[in-house]
Amino acid sequence: MGQCVEIRLAVMGSLSHPLRGSPPEDIDPKDSYLITRSIMAEPDYIEDDNPELIRPQKLINPVKTSRNHQDLHRELLMNQKRGLAPQNKPELQKVMEKRKRDQVIKQKEEEAQKKKSDLEIELLKRQQKLEQLELEKQKLQEEQENAPEFVKVKGNLRRTGQEVAQAQES
Numbered sequence: 001m002g003q004c005v006e007i008r009l010a011v012m013g014s015l016s017h018p019l020r021g022s023p024p025e026d027i028d029p030k031d032s033y034l035i036t037r038s039i040m041a042e043p044d045y046i047e048d049d050n051p052e053l054i055r056p057q058k059l060i061n062p063v064k065t066s067r068n069h070q071d072l073h074r075e076l077l078m079n080q081k082r083g084l085a086p087q088n089k090p091e092l093q094k095v096m097e098k099r100k101r102d103q104v105i106k107q108k109e110e111e112a113q114k115k116k117s118d119l120e121i122e123l124l125k126r127q128q129k130l131e132q133l134e135l136e137k138q139k140l141q142e143e144q145e146n147a148p149e150f151v152k153v154k155g156n157l158r159r160t161g162q163e164v165a166q167a168q169e170s
Contacts, residue, residue: 063069116124144152
């Protein structure tokens with residue numbers, strides 16, 4: 001870059017620009033774009049007001065003037081401000097990333113279940129014992145309800161006999 005600027009300055013020193021007068025010698029070498037701009041010729045139609053000349057006009061881009069393009073551009077700008085960049089990933093890559101995320105989440109859940117504390121283990125054991133006791137009580141109640149009438153009467157007589165015996169002993 002430094003050599004290019006020196007060459008341009010050497011060329012500028014040897015050339016004389018007819019419209020601008022003397023070449024700019026006070027321009028900083030870092031401003032090479034100013035040097036190249038002063039070398040470029042300017043078009044004739046800027047200075048002449050000849051009505052016969054057709055002046056160039058900037059062409060209208062139909063894509064940029066379309067409503068859909070403007071809406072899309074506005075949406076992209078809003079997403080960029082929010083930090084939501086459009087994803088240009090292929091569908092296969094998206095699916096594979098989703099599977100990886102799901103697999104990682106599943107592994108974390110399994111590890112969390114494996115790493116239960118002693119308190120949690122004891123609570124689970126007690127809960128299982130209570131559930132077993134409840135199931136046994138339900139089975140006994142169902143057996144008593146489904147038992148024939150004479151078995152129920154026999155049980156009642158046995159209980160009353162035991163109660164009478166306990167009352168006499170005390």
